[in-house]
Amino acid sequence: MKKQLKWYKSYHPWLFLIPTLIGLFVFRLWPISYSFYISFTTWDIMTPPKWIGFQNYKELLSDPTFYKILTNTFLFSLIYVVGVMVVGLFLAVLVNAKLKGRDFFRTTFFTPVVTSAVAVGLVWSWILAPKFGILNNFLSSVFHINPPIWLEDTRWALLTVAFIRVWKMAGYYMIIYLAGLQEIPGTLYEAANIDGATPWQRFKNITLPLLTPTTFFVFTIAIIDSFRNFAIIYTMTRGGPENATNTIVYSVFLNAFQFYRMGYAGALSYVLLLIVGVITLINFLLKKYWVQYQY
């Protein structure tokens, strides 16, 4: 045995890790740190970056539009996180039941997740279109109400875009919840049935508490995922009307790749990083108060 392992040195694992480490460094860590540096400069890509200190951050904090964008970002995240957690859990409970065709439904609910966000945005903007879209035509001819122009109404636009993103991604969280549901021992439910528990009591006292590790994971991922709303906004509303759907990520895109203000875009993205970091940290700190592991 010893003879076979003579060639194995302690640094060999590192050699195998080198390709991944190079990729991680070149494509993730280096750009992330360079971006921090850029946020203190003004850079139009063509000419070298010029150091301007905190000016980008000052501009950002004194711009009233930035606060609107920040509010939109939080609102979008709130609607999205609550939406995918509730809908995802609901769908998971549905497809966990021993019903015919549940494999078909599992696939169907998951399909929007793997559909291109641009395709989703395009088709939904046709559905929601005021003149020829089926939703408004249906509502006015069947219910005789005058629906708003969803994507062009400052009161509805953000809610609509967030809803569509929930529709798109709920299937993903359904799968995660499904895995969590299937880890709950069936014996607990049997015992509850013997004790005469109602379905709601079973759900409240067995399912939800034992799902808390999964819920924690879903919550953390959903928060981070909620900020990745660029494609849907670009396809459907371009940040309008009147900045109603302008979020930090969309603003980063505009400033970096349309206005060529890389420094300002860098500052915006670091503000986002700070926010997401703080929220995730709070999440982890509060974990011990509500997450119960079975083991």
Added chain:
Amino acid sequence: MKRSIGLFLVVLLFSVFVLGSIAIAKDVVLKYWMWDPQLTDEVNKLIAKFESQNPGVKVELTAMAPKDYWTKIRIAASTKKLPDVFNMSSGYLEEWAQKGFLKDLTDYVNKDIDPEKYFINLFDAGKAISGTDKYYAVPFALVTTVLYFNKDMFDEAGLSYPNSNWTWDDFLKAAKALTKDKDGDGKIDQWGYYFYGRYANVEPWIYRNSGYLINRKKMRFEPNDNAMEAIKFLISLVKEHKVAPMPKLMSGMKAKDVFPRGLTAMWIDGSWNIRNNRKVIGNKFRWGIAEVPMGPHKADVEFGWPDFISMSKYTKHTDIAWKFIKFASGEGLSLDMYMAGKIPSYKPLALSEAFLEKGKQPAEKGLLIKMAAKEMKNSFTKGWGEWRGYGGAEKMGLNGALDSILNGESFDKVWPSAVKYINKVLARYYK
């Protein structure tokens, strides 16, 4: 034995390689970047012609969609690895010229460009855009803005077609007669006119009323009274006269499809839409083009902007690069490279019979040539996309402000903050 054969083969391959690279090194290689991948085949034909006329010169073509083109070419500029020759747009010419990436072509232009063969007013438009007194770019195509009108709808309403003498009153009268609720459901099905805050929809009205948006001396957004007169007239078309829909009513549809789908009798936008019109309309109805009506303060100018080719400041082959630029903006071109509605700056092509495309709509294509010779106005500045509201920023800037006014907000509430925003952007580029 085997070893010496192997060695011999290696030496043979090596010498072929070395001699081959020496042979290739003798060739001058020009790199040319352009933003129209759909025209790759035609441009390759042009390059083959050029190479056969200039032995020892090879041209390497790179074609990218506009979205990718600008980011990539800026990166190339930052590493000083620019292509020798590349397309340049009116929107970016000023920035590129003033940042020193373009070669000054004034001497070449003065020596080599025959004013009989080119629309010189387009060269001068480029000079004006660059904000310098030098030529940094050679125009190869022009686009301008025209009034598209649905001939069948005009015939049905018993109206005579728009012409170059139309006033705003003529336009308004026609628009009123053409706005109809055809099926009696209380909703208008046919609008007299359609527009939104877009530069191509709004600015021709301003310039043809002797208006301007930018005070060029101070480089600030200070529309003169004539410009505000035009803007207020357009707003009244939606709010007061109700001959044009609120832009939000047409959301979910591509703006360029509203006219070809027969929802509006008139539409003003870029001449390049002739291609999309032909595709979507087919033979469903007859349509034509006319000049945008002049306002009470007449100015016979056009809202138009050329597309250019420029030379990199860092190129090592200036003379041959100039030869190629001249070829690729003139002699080497053929009409199949002009998407319908783009006008060549090279007169033999522009004034040819083939350009008129008789037998295809619009019948008035020759009007484009008359327009091409007039003075071109536009509002391009550094940071134009940001303050005007273009592309991904369409819902912001002047575009977004005009749209919110047209969609129901009060002018007095929206306009002052829009002006402040625009000047904040301009102040960043022009201290």
